[in-house]
Amino acid sequence: xxxxxxxxxxxxxxxxxxxxxxxxxxxxxxxxxxxxxxxxxxxxxxxxxxxxxxxxxxxxxxxxxxxxxxxxxxxxxxxxxxxxxxxxxxxxxxxxxxxxxxxxxxxxxxxxxx
Amino acid sequence: xxxxxxxxxxxxxxxxxxxxxxxxxxxxxxxxxxxxxxxxxxxxxxxxxxxxxxxxxxxxxxxxxxxxxxxxxxxxxxxxxxxxxxxxxxxxxxxxxxxxxxxxxxxxxx
Numbered sequence: 729x730x731x732x733x734x735x736x737x738x739x740x741x742x743x744x745x746x747x748x749x750x751x752x753x754x755x756x757x758x759x760x761x762x763x764x765x766x767x768x769x770x771x772x773x774x775x776x777x778x779x780x781x782x783x784x785x786x787x788x789x790x791x792x793x794x795x796x797x798x799x800x801x802x803x804x805x806x807x808x809x810x811x812x813x814x815x816x817x818x819x820x821x822x823x824x825x826x827x828x829x830x831x832x833x834x835x836x837x838x839x840x841x842x
Numbered sequence: 843x844x845x846x847x848x849x850x851x852x853x854x855x856x857x858x859x860x861x862x863x864x865x866x867x868x869x870x871x872x873x874x875x876x877x878x879x880x881x882x883x884x885x886x887x888x889x890x891x892x893x894x895x896x897x898x899x900x901x902x903x904x905x906x907x908x909x910x911x912x913x914x915x916x917x918x919x920x921x922x923x924x925x926x927x928x929x930x931x932x933x934x935x936x937x938x939x940x941x942x943x944x945x946x947x948x949x950x951x952x
Contacts (some may be wrong), residue, residue: 763941765888765943772929772931772943772944772945772946773880773882773888773931773933773943773946774943775933775940775941775942775943778939778940778941785939787938787939787940787941788940789940823887823888825890827876827878827890827893827933827941828893828894829893829899830878830889830890830891830893830899830900830902831890832880832887832888832889832890833887834887835887
């Protein structure tokens with residue numbers, strides 16, 4: 729069974745950092761582009777970032793570019809999102825997503841507040 | 843900045859057919875945008891229905907189908923059921939390498 733399990737969310741102060749992880753099982757991450765998507769409370773889905781299958785190419789939404797870094801460890805079958813200089817508007821549930829295959833994680837909540 | 847457009851809300855009768863669309867504020871949607879469709883009920887993680895225009899995700903019933911209609915991507919639900927009442931989001935790949943979600947369509951079945 730294919731599963732994506734996010735972890736690493738929590739409460740962080742403005743300006744702080746967090747690293748989210750997305751552990752994949754049931755398939756090899758190395759064959760797929762992977763994405764991070766977020767959803768602020770009561771709002772719609774917003775695409776955050778994408779990484780290609782070997783990690784050599786990444787893309788970011790303007791709102792996070794320069795602050796967030798997507799990476800992957802195919803040997804560990806895990807996707808990451810390193811988040812720096814966090815702002816209140818980054819508060820959201822963060823999901824990892826394999827679009828080709830159609831698999832979502834259950835999400836991890838990041839709350840940025842003092 | 844390109845905006846992905848969706849109907850804010852739609853209503854369908856039980857057993858009926860509904861087509862939701864996904865467009866661009868500038869230009870046409872094509873298969874090169876790899877449109878995908880995602881269903882979300884309140885408090886739950888999203889679920890992918892369709893990716894790469896018309897490929898059904900595993901376990902998705904065939905009453906959900908994706909296509910390009912005119913200059914938009916489309917999600918058609920035939921034989922609508924009560925538990926189809928959800929928010930539906932499309933997402934498109936852009937030539938910049940970024941992806942953009944639409945604002946979502948709230949589907950009511952009544």
